[in-house]
Amino acid sequence: MALTEEPQSLVEDSGDERPKWDNKFQYLLSCIGFAVGLGNIWRFPYLCQTYGGGAFLIPYLIALVFEGIPLFHIELAIGQRLRRGSIGVWTAISPYLGGVVSAGLGCFTVSFLVSLYYNTILMWVLWYFLNSFQNPLPWSSCPPDRNRTGFVDECQGSGVVSYFWYRQTLNISADIGDSGALQWRLLMCLAACWVVVYLCVIRGIESSGKVIYFTALFPYLVLTLFLIRGLTLPGAKEGLLYLFTPNLEILRNPRVWLDAATQIFFSLSLAFGGHIAFASYNPPRNDCEKDAVIIALVNSMTSLYASITVFSVVGFKATNDYEKCLDRNILSLINAFELPDQSVSRDDYPAVLADLNATQPARVARLLLRSCRLEDFLDKSASGTGLAFIVFTECLLHLPVAPAWAVLFFGMLFTLGLSSMFGNMEGVITPLLDLGVLPRSVPKELLTGLVCLACFACALCFTLQSGNYWLEIFDNYAASLNLIIFAFFEVFGVVYVYGMNRFCNDIEWMTGRRPNLYWRVAWKLVSPLLLLSVFGAYLVLLVQKPLSYKAWNPQHVGPSMKPFPDDPLHGQCACHLCLRMGGSECIQDWGPSRPGAPAP
Amino acid sequence: MLWLLFLLVTASHAELCKPDAENAFKVRLSIKTALGDQSYTWDTNEEYLFRAMVAFSMRKVPNREATEIAHVLLCNITQRVSFWFVVTDPSKNHTLPAVEVQSAIRMNRNRINNAFLLNDQTLEFLKIPATLGPPTDSAVPVWIIIFGVVFCIVIVAITLLILSGIRQRRRKSKGLPEVEDAEDKCETPITVENGIPCDPLDTKEVHLNEAFVPEGERLTPL
Numbered sequence: 137m138a139l140t141e142e143p144q145s146l147v148e149d150s151g152d153e154r155p156k157w158d159n160k161f162q163y164l165l166s167c168i169g170f171a172v173g174l175g176n177i178w179r180f181p182y183l184c185q186t187y188g189g190g191a192f193l194i195p196y197l198i199a200l201v202f203e204g205i206p207l208f209h210i211e212l213a214i215g216q217r218l219r220r221g222s223i224g225v226w227t228a229i230s231p232y233l234g235g236v237v238s239a240g241l242g243c244f245t246v247s248f249l250v251s252l253y254y255n256t257i258l259m260w261v262l263w264y265f266l267n268s269f270q271n272p273l274p275w276s277s278c279p280p281d282r283n284r285t286g287f288v289d290e291c292q293g294s295g296v297v298s299y300f301w302y303r304q305t306l307n308i309s310a311d312i313g314d315s316g317a318l319q320w321r322l323l324m325c326l327a328a329c330w331v332v333v334y335l336c337v338i339r340g341i342e343s344s345g346k347v348i349y350f351t352a353l354f355p356y357l358v359l360t361l362f363l364i365r366g367l368t369l370p371g372a373k374e375g376l377l378y379l380f381t382p383n384l385e386i387l388r389n390p391r392v393w394l395d396a397a398t399q400i401f402f403s404l405s406l407a408f409g410g411h412i413a414f415a416s417y418n419p420p421r422n423d424c425e426k427d428a429v430i431i432a433l434v435n436s437m438t439s440l441y442a443s444i445t446v447f448s449v450v451g452f453k454a455t456n457d458y459e460k461c462l463d464r465n466i467l468s469l470i471n472a473f474e475l476p477d478q479s480v481s482r483d484d485y486p487a488v489l490a491d492l493n494a495t496q497p498a499r500v501a502r503l504l505l506r507s508c509r510l511e512d513f514l515d516k517s518a519s520g521t522g523l524a525f526i527v528f529t530e531c532l533l534h535l536p537v538a539p540a541w542a543v544l545f546f547g548m549l550f551t552l553g554l555s556s557m558f559g560n561m562e563g564v565i566t567p568l569l570d571l572g573v574l575p576r577s578v579p580k581e582l583l584t585g586l587v588c589l590a591c592f593a594c595a596l597c598f599t600l601q602s603g604n605y606w607l608e609i610f611d612n613y614a615a616s617l618n619l620i621i622f623a624f625f626e627v628f629g630v631v632y633v634y635g636m637n638r639f640c641n642d643i644e645w646m647t648g649r650r651p652n653l654y655w656r657v658a659w660k661l662v663s664p665l666l667l668l669s670v671f672g673a674y675l676v677l678l679v680q681k682p683l684s685y686k687a688w689n690p691q692h693v694g695p696s697m698k699p700f701p702d703d704p705l706h707g708q709c710a711c712h713l714c715l716r717m718g719g720s721e722c723i724q725d726w727g728p729s730r731p732g733a734p735a736p
Numbered sequence: 737m738l739w740l741l742f743l744l745v746t747a748s749h750a751e752l753c754k755p756d757a758e759n760a761f762k763v764r765l766s767i768k769t770a771l772g773d774q775s776y777t778w779d780t781n782e783e784y785l786f787r788a789m790v791a792f793s794m795r796k797v798p799n800r801e802a803t804e805i806a807h808v809l810l811c812n813i814t815q816r817v818s819f820w821f822v823v824t825d826p827s828k829n830h831t832l833p834a835v836e837v838q839s840a841i842r843m844n845r846n847r848i849n850n851a852f853l854l855n856d857q858t859l860e861f862l863k864i865p866a867t868l869g870p871p872t873d874s875a876v877p878v879w880i881i882i883f884g885v886v887f888c889i890v891i892v893a894i895t896l897l898i899l900s901g902i903r904q905r906r907r908k909s910k911g912l913p914e915v916e917d918a919e920d921k922c923e924t925p926i927t928v929e930n931g932i933p934c935d936p937l938d939t940k941e942v943h944l945n946e947a948f949v950p951e952g953e954r955l956t957p958l
Contacts, residue, residue, distance in 0.1 A: 263879070266878075266879035266882050266883050266886075267878070267879045269878055269879070269882050279871055280868040280870075280871060284868045284869075284870070285865040285866075285867065286865065286868070287868075324883060328883065328886065328887050331887065331890050331891065331894070332890055334894065335890050335893055338894065338897055338898075339897070339901070343897070471764065471816070471818075474815060474816040474818060475815065476815045476816060476817075477765075477766045477767060477768045477769055477816060477817065478766075478768040478769060579901060579902075579905065581897070581898055581901055
């Protein structure tokens, strides 16, 4: 009965045709491109390494099965069924959800904010990409100081690659309050990034659907090339062993489960409204259950694949660093004890050192030899921009034909980020189109142009010298809690307000099968509970330690932790959390009052 | 007598050249690191060459053109290969000031390195910093060139897309008014087939499909 009857029309096909996907593959690629982003490359390997290697896969898979896939299925199903963007969908389910308790408006806002800062990361990637077309690479050596007797102090203290990142790219200030000047190089790159994004989303999925074939598949090609190259490097085996050796003890730490749940959540890009928008362009009768499972599995497989690649290269770097450490020690010994040049090999070193320590311990102690252990170098993990712009960039220096690998790597990062940007922009543009913000006569190109221009203007703050600090704040605090709340409302709204039976009927109409017990239990019980506990744990952790960010101190070597400037922030932060339910209006008062301060 | 003189001379030499003496410099060579299989052994002939190069560098300093190889003293040669050297004045009583020696060596560092097939890192003069090469900056940074290329391509593509979109829209809006005009003026060409007019479906009068209007006269009666 439900198969033949048209379900109650919550859908008004308002006359003008909704854009459609050219084929199913394009739709799948767009969703995969949106889900697979920079986080798969630089967050998942870090988590794997920190949380006991192979053992991390257990909480990760559990979170995937009980939280990721059910939530994802809901998003695709409601988007496809109601054929609207996020705001429209919630208004259709219940006027309360759409308007007043604007979960939809919230999704829209979060998509907007995430677009801002995601494209800023792309701006940095583009800068590195443009600088990769030269040999030797600009981050391979320190610039000489004014007398040309040595290298610039800051560079010598921190290391070439860090210097290139913090000084020559960001030109970072020492404090978030000191915003400094606009960096014109970054400004140009930011403009270029937004122009590229505009070119791709200019006609919505008609244009982005063509580009996605390249931007979604190119990263896989590059990852494969890097994997082949990485596995043939010396030291790759050590890196991989270190990564995947399971340490089951660590599963007792509740932090692991929290991080696994949040990683799955953000990795699949849930609650952004992008997937809802993509699914709304599907024909109504489409197997969204199969799509959800396929896309989620592909996303997780990609994370694993990327982590194998990353760790083989990082293992190579660690081995390299370890050998250099040994060589430095050997040279000190040789120079101090006047032994013949090249007389002590790396294998002989421990024996020679023991010998000398026995006979002349005082002299050896004066040399201040560093202890070189491979595990110490393998432990130096990094995530986020640290991995991409510092650790991996340094690894690239050691590969033969480094500029080619650098171009490939940054090109891959750019296309990964770009395909995620399409989803973010869809999450912003589709609701605007559905709301009818601009009259129908205004061409779509103009709307997308205005949105891109607005985003570009807002993102200008990230090109200031303190831009990286603002970005860290965004990354850590802006989106995370919001998204969990919105996802919770999504599940709650669909299962309890819209009604589980009604929803199952709709799915049966669309896919031809009624959702089985696994889905029903997950939607009704497990996912909401998981989300609530993640939200609670997040709040507890947030409240426990003072909000802080890592600052770069040009006098002292390397970054240091700084607390947020002053109390007004704490007060406003708490207020902020309460008002967040109401949607976009309240997000003005974050941060020291200054014009152009970004709203999280 | 001669023997005493010889003793005196070597003693004074020992005085002048010893580790950490005034105006003495330590030199360290890493020949095997630099040349690997093709390395040469360090012997007295190489020392002679070294003293010659130092004397040559000093002769280039104004007022020191009279420096001879014999004025350069080496001592404490180790297996590493490292040693100390000083440059004495013609009277061989005291050593030349460190500053002069330092500047002389710095000016001719390249020649000295090349004489031994080594470089700044493998032939080290401790306490004499090497002058680094100037940074190789091309007139226009590479990244700006590539940026220009990418940006231009993207702008051109956007312009083309916008223009094609405008053209499409104009064609669509030109198509619609023509149809509307024709319906208003009832100038739709009526094609006739088999004596039955084949009107396009008149959207204003949805209900009438003229092809099926029962006109008995047209059909042959049974």
